Amino acid sequence: MYERKTTPNLNCGLDLIGEVLYGKWKIRLLWFIDQGHQRPSELQRKIPDASRRVLNVQLKELEDHELITRKIYPVVPPKVEYRLSEFGRTLIPVIAAMGQWSDQHEARLREVILKQTVSAD
Amino acid sequence: MYERKTTPNLNCGLDLIGEVLYGKWKIRLLWFIDQGHQRPSELQRKIPDASRRVLNVQLKELEDHELITRKIYPVVPPKVEYRLSEFGRTLIPVIAAMGQWSDQHEARLREVILKQTVSAD
């Protein structure tokens, strides 16, 4: 496992939420788990661009941050279900606000983002 | 300047907002600019943990994404002012929601974040 070499900045609230939401797939993981897609394989299918490995790592971090819980069913083949914790559920309105904003401005966002990417060829 | 080697995933709305808000200091930059701290040197003082260089880079990206505008006054010593664009202003309620959530859960957030960091010694 990777070990930080620097201490995180935790001055203001915005640093704090950053610490737990920073991660390429974390917001979507929370979102999809809230939508009822709780099993790892399901999440992998919902987010095919992420490798299995990375999703596991990020799920683990979300669990360490107590935003989700992991329930293991002692069956074979193994079955695992992630759920939002009470704490994690409080984040859903915030994520919903982010999603809503993006949807409202989707066209413009695509434009400004692609302007950058395309200019690089 | 760094050039991406992979194309960003822009499937859902949450990818889009991620593209423009991803960056260690961006959210705070937007927030402080909205609060009226518009000059680069002021922003640097508000965010002393970031180097001058990185703030410039991230401000440039916010500008490229049309969330802020940069106004240069032709005086010496140079004077520059950043403002939120119309578009950038629409993001403020979202950032406010993030800040509010963090403030509400500050104690718990510090706890879960530090649990990780501290265990690494």
Place this chain on the structure above:
DNA sequence: TCAGATAGGGATAAATTTATCCCCTATTGT
């Protein structure tokens, strides 16, 4: 004349994050 403030940027190093590859467990079906 030299330090400091103001704003900026190139080159490069370090840190961090993501991706790839390969391996493990146990059961069911072929």
Place this chain on the structure above:
DNA sequence: ACAATAGGGGATAAATTTATCCCTATCTGA
């Protein structure tokens, strides 16, 4: 016996992001 399925994880490589270092310019004040 072997593949497929379910869930995981270590080691390492690649990509990306942040930080450091140093250099530019002009004016003001000591």
